[in-house]
Amino acid sequence: MDPLTYKQSGVNIEAADDAVRRLGPLVRSTYRPEVLGELGAFAGFVKVPTGYREPVLVSSTDGVGSKLKVAFLADRHDTVGIDLVAMGVNDVLVHGAEPLFFLDYVAVGKVVPERIETIVRGIAEGCRQAGCALVGGETAELPDFYPPAEYDLAGFAVGVAERSRLVDGSTVAPGDRLLGLHSSGLHANGYSLARRVVFGAMGLKVGDPLPGLGRTVADELLTPARIYVRPVLALLKTLPVRAMAHITGGGLTGNLPRVLPEGCRAVVDRGTWTMPAIFALIQEGGHVAQEEMFRTFNMGIGLVIVVAPEHADHARRLLASFGETVSMIGEIRAGSRGVQYVGGRP
Numbered sequence: 001m002d003p004l005t006y007k008q009s010g011v012n013i014e015a016a017d018d019a020v021r022r023l024g025p026l027v028r029s030t031y032r033p034e035v036l037g038e039l040g041a042f043a044g045f046v047k048v049p050t051g052y053r054e055p056v057l058v059s060s061t062d063g064v065g066s067k068l069k070v071a072f073l074a075d076r077h078d079t080v081g082i083d084l085v086a087m088g089v090n091d092v093l094v095h096g097a098e099p100l101f102f103l104d105y106v107a108v109g110k111v112v113p114e115r116i117e118t119i120v121r122g123i124a125e126g127c128r129q130a131g132c133a134l135v136g137g138e139t140a141e142l143p144d145f146y147p148p149a150e151y152d153l154a155g156f157a158v159g160v161a162e163r164s165r166l167v168d169g170s171t172v173a174p175g176d177r178l179l180g181l182h183s184s185g186l187h188a189n190g191y192s193l194a195r196r197v198v199f200g201a202m203g204l205k206v207g208d209p210l211p212g213l214g215r216t217v218a219d220e221l222l223t224p225a226r227i228y229v230r231p232v233l234a235l236l237k238t239l240p241v242r243a244m245a246h247i248t249g250g251g252l253t254g255n256l257p258r259v260l261p262e263g264c265r266a267v268v269d270r271g272t273w274t275m276p277a278i279f280a281l282i283q284e285g286g287h288v289a290q291e292e293m294f295r296t297f298n299m300g301i302g303l304v305i306v307v308a309p310e311h312a313d314h315a316r317r318l319l320a321s322f323g324e325t326v327s328m329i330g331e332i333r334a335g336s337r338g339v340q341y342v343g344g345r346p
Contacts, residue, residue, distance in 0.1 A: 010110070010141070010143030010144070011141045011143065012110075012111055012141065015111040015112070015113055015141075016111050016139060016141060018113040019111055019113040019116040019117065019139060020040075020139070022113055022114075022116070022117040022120075023039070023116070023117065023120050023137075024039050026117070026120050026121055026123075026124040026134075027039050027120075027124065027134050027135075029124055029128065030102075030124050030127040030128055030132070030133050030134040031133050032046075032100070032101075032131070032132070032133045034046050034047040034048070034049055034100065034101075034133070035101070035133045035135060039136070041136075043136065044101065044103065044135030044136040045135075046100060046101045046133065046135055046158075048160060049098075049100070049160060052160065052162055053162065053164075054162060054163040054164065055160050055161070055162065055163070056097075056160070056161050056162070056163045056166060057100075057158055057159070057160055058092045058095050058096075058097035058158070058159045058160070058161055058166075059092065059156070059157065059158045059159075060087075060088045060089075060091035060092050060156075060157050061088065061154065061155065061156045061157070062084070062087035062088050062091065062154070062155060062248075063084065063087070063152065063153055063154045063155070064080050064083045064084050064087070064153050064188050065188055065189070065191055065192075065249075066191040066192050066195065067080065067083060067186075067188045067191045067221070067222075068080060068150075068151070068152065068153065069191070069195060070191070070195065070206065070217075070218065070221045070222055071222060072149060072150055073205075073206045073218075074206040074207075074218035074222060075149075076218060076222055077115055077118045077119050077122070078118050078119075078121065078122050079122055079222050079223070079224040080119065080122060080153065080222070080224075081104075081119050081120060081121065081122025081123035081124070081125065081126055081153070082122045082123075082125055082126040082129070082224035082225065082227070083122075083126075083187070083188040083224050083225050084104065084122075084123055084126065084153050084154075084155040085102060085123055085126025085127055085129070085130060085132075085155060085157070085227065086126060086130075086187070086188070086224065086225035086226065086227045087155065087188055087225065087248065088102065088155045088156065088157030089102070089126075089130040089132060089157045089159070089227060089229055090225075090227065090228055090229075090246045090302075090303065091157065091246050091248075092157050092158070092159035093159070093228060093229055093232055093233075093244070093246070094167065094244035094245060094246050094259070094303070095159075095161065095166055095167050095168065095244075096161045096165055096166050096167035096236055096241070096244075097159030097160055097161040097166075098131070098159050098160055098161065098229075098233055099130045099131065099132035099157055099158075099159045099229055100132055100133070100158050100159050100160050101132055101133045101134070101135045101157075101158050102123070102126075102127050102130075102132050102133070102134050102135070102155060102156065102157050102158070103134075103135060103136045103137050103138075103155070103156045104120070104123050104134070104137035104138075104153065104154070104155050104156075105137060105138045105140070105153070105154040105155070105156075106119060106120075106137065106138070106139045106140070106151060106152075106153055107139075107140045107142055107145065107146065107151060107152045107153075107154075108139065108140070108141055108142065108146060108150075108151040109141075109142065109143055109145070109146030109147045109148045109149065109150050109151065110141065110143060110148040110149075111139065111141045115151075116139060119151070119153070120134075120137070122224075123137075123155070126224075126227060129227045129229070129230075130227050130229040131229060131230065132157070132159075132229075165236070167236075167241055167242070167243060167244055168243070168259070169242065169243035169258075169259035169260055169261060169306070170261055171242045171243075172242045172243050172259070172260055172261055172264050172306055172332055173242075173264070173308075173332065174264065174332050174333050174334045175308075175309055175331065175332065176242055176306050176307060176308055176309065176331065176332040177306070177307055177308075177309050177312040177328060177330075177331050177332075178266060178268065178304055178305075178306060178328070178329045178330040178331060178332070179304065179305040179306075179307065179312065179315055179316055179319070179326055179327070179328060179329070180272075180273060180300075180301035180303075180304055180326065180327045180328075180329035181226075181228055181231075181301065181302055181303040181304075181305070181319065181324050181325070181326055182226075182273065182300055182301065182302065182324070182325040182326070182327070183225070183226060183247070183276070183298045183300055183301060183302030184223050184224065184225060184226045184276075184302070185220060185223045185276050185278050186221065186223070186278060186297060186298070187225035187226070187248070187298055187302060188225055188248075189248050189249040189251075189296075189297065189298065190249070190251075190296045190297040191221075193282070193286070193288070193296055194221065194282055194297075196286065197282045197285045197286035197288070198210075198217060198221070198282070198285065201285055201286050202285045204217050205217065206218040206221075210278070210281060211281065212277060212281065213277050213278065213281065220278055225302065226302050226303075228302065228303045228324070230322060231318070231319050231322035231323075231324050232244070232303070232305070232319075234318060234322060235305070235315055235318055235319060238314075238318060239307065239311045239314060239315055239318075240307070240308070240311065241305060241306070241307055241315075242306045242307060242308065243259040243260070243305075243306040244259065244303065244304065244305050244306065245258060245259045245303070245304045246302075246303055247298040247301055247302055247303060247304060248298070249296075250295060250296075251293075251294050251295045251296055251297055251298060251299060252266075252268060252294055252298070252299065252301060252304070252339055253291075253294050253295035253339050254295055255304075256268075256304060256339050257337050257338050257339060259306070260332070260337045260338075261337070262337055263334060263335070263336075263337070264332050264333075264334070264335070264337060265332065265333050265334070265335035265336060265337060265338055265339070265340055266330060266331075266332060266338070266339045266340070267330045267331055267332070267333050267339075267340045267341075267342060268329055268330040268339055268340070268341050268342070269329060269330050269341075269342050269343040270341055270342070270343045270344060271343035271344055272327050272328060272329045272330070272343070273300055273301065273327035273329060274300070275299050275300040276300050279293060279297060279299055279300065282297075294341065301327075301329065304329070305319075306332065309331075312328060316328065330342075
């Protein structure tokens with residue numbers, strides 16, 4: 001019997017080295033002044049930015065989930081990295097933290113250097129949008145775990161905030177206003193249901209046009225999540241913000257209560273914003289109940305900001321000046337913690 005090699009077992013070290021060589025310029029394009037050292041060390045080194053009296057590091061980890069299944073079907077891998085960054089940096093942002101650095105984990109069935117480069121190009125783009133540094137990552141070739149053309153992604157975001165300015169929802173009070181920053185569509189949540197409706201109940205393929213949307217299935221379902229960092233950081237420097245919620249898995253129903261104190265209830269008027277057409281298509285195509293839609297998808301609102309009523313108009317104008325579409329979607333009222341919906345479909 002001839003001696004076995006790692007490559008014969010399905011792990012190609014040469015391909016992995018080629019992938020790493022391709023990533024250097026992408027990673028360096030995201031660096032901030034606080035980054036120390038170069039790519040290739042066993043860990044990344046980042047200084048805490050100057051100007052903080054009592055800095056607090058705020059961290060989050062997330063993935064892209066079954067949205068990746070759409071990327072596999074379409075063989076398009078350039079936007080899922082943006083989603084990966086968005087899920088992490090928006091999570092630290094809602095607590096008042098400036099995203100500082102990011103790391104990724106890419107697990108693949110087979111290392112294809114060009115595909116790894118495309119994925120990380122998206123991650124680097126997301127980091128540039130968020131103003132954070134991509135300081136490291138890991139590519140793991142796992143031939144017994146994943147088919148050759150499939151992979152999984154995980155991301156790790158770390159931000160920094162002044163302790164006295166952390167946003168935790170503790171000051172939310174009845175009368176406060178809810179500002180909803182519009183999403184770009186599904187973002188990266190609810191794809192198990194969305195895929196079952198689009199590919200199952202509706203019988204569509206990734207290259208087919210979506211009825212009434214004027215876009216293909218792949219174009220719509222692979223639209224990357226919005227990264228809200230720059231406008232929200234500008235708002236935090238200008239006005240007091242009482243709470244923020246990143247609307248991910250669980251929708252408005254599950255995420256808004258996470259930042260509300262006892263005795264405060266979010267009353268959301270569903271007639272105050274226009275939901276992207278993809279949500280109506282999924283609801284009708286799968287005969288999904290409206291309650292189920294609101295606890296699964298973001299329904300067109302990717303981030304909610306809670307401010308005092310006297311600051312609501314100023315906050316909306318400032319966010320709009322950064323290109324965000326913002327709607328006043330409701331208010332806080334006294335009551336049991338949770339979300340109450342009023343109004344009809346806009």
